Amino acid sequence: MTKIHATALVDPAAEIDGTVSIGPYTVIGPHVKIGAGTTVGAHCVIEGRTTIGRDNRIFQFNSLGAVPQDKKYAGEPTELTIGDRNTIREFCTFNLGVPGAGGVTSVGHDNWIMAYTHIAHDCHVDNHTTLANNTTLAGHVHLADWVTVGGLTGIHQFVSVGAHAMIGFASAVSQDVPPFMLVDGNPLAVRGFNVVGLRRRGFSPERVAAVKLMHKLLYRQGLTLEQSRSGIEALASDLPEAAPDVDMMNRFLASATRGIAR
Incomplete structure (x- = not known):
């Protein structure tokens, strides 16, 4: 049976697999779907049209599927999708998409997402990425497979980061980062390529x-x-x-x- 703590508030309309674990004081909205083997910690809020795959580990104090921080948003039925086997640490915020830009914010599979990461509306994070503490993605950012982002880094809206690129600590990323490159700084500079x-x-x-x-x-x-x-x-x-x-x-x-x- 689903392991739902007695203090959790799970809307009856939510689609929760029978193997999901939900911690105390967590709130799950009516349009949420959570796949097999996923664990959700205490004091999380998962709302909106949010679909979460299998075997994810969602730690305490996360906000997933809240409305986007976009003044044009007017309550349209947009989405957040999260794939399989992701680790999402404490105090992360992933927002829904907005109309006119696809309306979907997506996180793929096997990502390691550390505390206080913000993924704004219509971002697309692919697979096997590592986002260190306080990574902040503005709207419409795309991170390709195997991207690594250092802590305290901000990525400007509409920026794309190519596969296997690595962004160093406390960087300000306002231009596209080609695949394989190693960058850091404010202003950002290319330091080499990600040979390691x-x-x-x-x-x-x-x-x-x-x-x-x-x-x-x-x-x-x-x-x-x-x-x-x-x-x-x-x-x-x-x-x-x-x-x-x-x-x-x-x-x-x-x-x-x-x-x-x-």
């Missing part, structure tokens, strides 16, 4: 070499962005094992809307 993270994830020497060359073309040769992109595209034929990494970088650079961190 790539090796930990099993990147071969050829793939790491390709990322090193992409970093060099973008940041070490004084090239324009278009010249850099042409040089990066040519790497796919020279290092075929790294062709998917090269393609990912080119697609990111082609779609960057806020300019890339330099």
